[in-house]
Amino acid sequence: MELEVSDIVEAVSELVKRGYDREYRIKNGRLRDLATGTPIAASDIHVDAALRFESGSDAGDGSNVYAISDRATPGKGLLIDAFDTLDRHCSRELFERLAAGRQTKRVAQPDVPSRYDLRKIYKSEFERDPERFVLRIDFPDFPPCPFGQSFSVLGFDTAEQQYVWLVTSILRDSRLARVPYQEADTPDNA
Numbered sequence: 001m002e003l004e005v006s007d008i009v010e011a012v013s014e015l016v017k018r019g020y021d022r023e024y025r026i027k028n029g030r031l032r033d034l035a036t037g038t039p040i041a042a043s044d045i046h047v048d049a050a051l052r053f054e055s056g057s058d059a060g061d062g063s064n065v066y067a068i069s070d071r072a073t074p075g076k077g078l079l080i081d082a083f084d085t086l087d088r089h090c091s092r093e094l095f096e097r098l099a100a101g102r103q104t105k106r107v108a109q110p111d112v113p114s115r116y117d118l119r120k121i122y123k124s125e126f127e128r129d130p131e132r133f134v135l136r137i138d139f140p141d142f143p144p145c146p147f148g149q150s151f152s153v154l155g156f157d158t159a160e161q162q163y164v165w166l167v168t169s170i171l172r173d174s175r176l177a178r179v180p181y182q183e184a185d186t187p188d189n190a
Contacts, residue, residue: 022077
């Protein structure tokens with residue numbers, strides 16, 4: 001499927017109009033339908049469209065969107081890899097199926113100060129104080145996702161106490177601490 005879009009938000013909007021209304025995520029290395037919680041076998045997916053959007057002069061920050069049909073069900077949905085990290089989170093078979101034939105579009109946004117209303121952190125700022133930034137996973141207080149879906153991870157500036165957009169090269173840096181959400185124990189007042 002050919003799409004004439006200029007950015008990932010426009011791509012998601014166009015794909016939703018074309019009936020891709022389910023939200024897919026990678027959980028434990030497998031593709032899952034978030035509405036049903038069921039895993040989808042890599043052999044059951046058909047990638048109808050795959051787009052990669054790169055910004056910055058060095059293409060160090062990228063996002064991907066995949067329009068997927070589930071051959072085992074009538075479901076069609078989107079997998080959004082806003083942080084360009086799927087290769088680290090899914091099986092090789094699934095990643096190869098997703099990335100095959102992916103189109104790359106360069107977005108003219110070199111050195112923008114923010115992305116999706118979040119302050120953008122470049123590698124140079126991270127290098128000055130790597131312990132200042134963490135990657136929060138599945139926190140309930142994430143800001144709204146501009147794609148109409150939901151974030152599963154976001155950068156967090158511990159000094160400013162605010163969510164930030166970390167460029168891809170930071171997400172791949174082994175010094176970045178990953179902090180999964182853990183619900184606080186609440187006392188039983190009954």
